Amino acid sequence: MNRDEFPILADSTYLVSHSMGAAPLGARDALRSYWEEWAADGPEAWERWLPRIAEIADGIGALVGAPAGTCFLGPNVSVLQAALASCISFRGGRNEVVYESLQFPSLTYVWREWERFGAVVRIAESDDGRTVPTERIVEAITEKTAIAVLSHAYYVSGAIADVRTIQRHCRSVGALLCVDAYQTTGVYPYDVTAWDLDLVTGGSHKWLCGGPGCAWLYVKPSLLERFAPAVTGWMAHARPFAFEAAPMKHAPSMYRFGNGTPSIPAYMAAQCGHRAIASIGVADIREHNVRLTQRIAAMALERDLRVNSPLEPERRTGWIGIDFDGAEAACRRLIERRVFVDYRPRCGIRVGPHFYTEDADIDEFFKVLESVSRAAVSP
Numbered sequence: 001m002n003r004d005e006f007p008i009l010a011d012s013t014y015l016v017s018h019s020m021g022a023a024p025l026g027a028r029d030a031l032r033s034y035w036e037e038w039a040a041d042g043p044e045a046w047e048r049w050l051p052r053i054a055e056i057a058d059g060i061g062a063l064v065g066a067p068a069g070t071c072f073l074g075p076n077v078s079v080l081q082a083a084l085a086s087c088i089s090f091r092g093g094r095n096e097v098v099y100e101s102l103q104f105p106s107l108t109y110v111w112r113e114w115e116r117f118g119a120v121v122r123i124a125e126s127d128d129g130r131t132v133p134t135e136r137i138v139e140a141i142t143e144k145t146a147i148a149v150l151s152h153a154y155y156v157s158g159a160i161a162d163v164r165t166i167q168r169h170c171r172s173v174g175a176l177l178c179v180d181a182y183q184t185t186g187v188y189p190y191d192v193t194a195w196d197l198d199l200v201t202g203g204s205h206k207w208l209c210g211g212p213g214c215a216w217l218y219v220k221p222s223l224l225e226r227f228a229p230a231v232t233g234w235m236a237h238a239r240p241f242a243f244e245a246a247p248m249k250h251a252p253s254m255y256r257f258g259n260g261t262p263s264i265p266a267y268m269a270a271q272c273g274h275r276a277i278a279s280i281g282v283a284d285i286r287e288h289n290v291r292l293t294q295r296i297a298a299m300a301l302e303r304d305l306r307v308n309s310p311l312e313p314e315r316r317t318g319w320i321g322i323d324f325d326g327a328e329a330a331c332r333r334l335i336e337r338r339v340f341v342d343y344r345p346r347c348g349i350r351v352g353p354h355f356y357t358e359d360a361d362i363d364e365f366f367k368v369l370e371s372v373s374r375a376a377v378s379p
Helices: 025-063 075-087 103-115 134-140 163-175 221-225 264-279 282-302 327-336 361-375
Strands: 073-076 094-098 118-126 145-153 176-180 198-201 215-219 320-323 341-345 348-351
Touching: 025 073, 025 215, 025 264, 073 075, 075 103, 075 145, 075 198, 075 215, 075 361, 094 103, 094 134, 094 282, 103 118, 134 145, 134 163, 145 163, 163 176, 176 282, 215 221, 264 282, 282 320, 327 341, 327 348, 327 361
Parallel strands: 094 118, 094 145, 145 176, 176 198
Antiparallel strands: 073 215, 198 215, 320 348, 341 348
């Protein structure tokens, strides 16, 4: 994959793919194609657009070992997990929802709202603000747990959760497990089939270089018929163009997780990024990323900066958190110099190399960091 296909790389140091992947030129071409189809055919363009949803979803599925027809798209993970929550009855004895205290806040908002409908939320706490002990999560998941919602990697540290151990425990007590793999998909290899996962969500705008508005959901095939989302709409109907009045008749396929009119432009724009990841291969991307993140961590420690991500590559996703006094202000100054990183409280500056990152980008980051840090303490 040629760096020229990502225009922002020409005039910046781009180390923020963990937050927003660089925009590929192919996304611009896809948006133009969307407009041309709309302009040429008006509503008849739906004949091409609707099958494309499944095509794009299957492209993501291929990256994570999901069989064709087991993934679907949505505008964001919050909506997709809300749809999952709406499928679960919390009226009986199995009414608990378990998640970790380091879960991404948006998803905690979703699941806490289901307390209105009988859900009981249990939170597995962190001792250090960066990790949650696997045994603590396991202990929280019992025969009363309807679903556990787990981050594959924590957004405050990049630390990887022991998904396979937790999935096996969920199976033993009859609880569902939903893994949010937003922080790992595209940079950390995993296989939903080999890992026997129940439910996985993720999105396109980070490591998949697909921009916002194209999230995805995987459902284990044997579980699909259990789910009849109440967060729904005409696109989830078995016969959407029959325009039948209620009650709802859910589509027999993953289209049952549709809702209102889908965001076709966002889906089409995202596909080029997905294809870029597939063309290189997640395993090769991971190898490149590990080499660069090891270098980032070593260079940070040489400068007596705090590294808030695990030092062992197998214990983290694709970025390194670096912290020091004044890190938030330094981050703003780095961005002003077109060194793109981001800052998170309790973490510091997050530095995320991707397949298009070169060693020279790492050198430039530390060079500019030293410059803006010196400027901050100059009289």
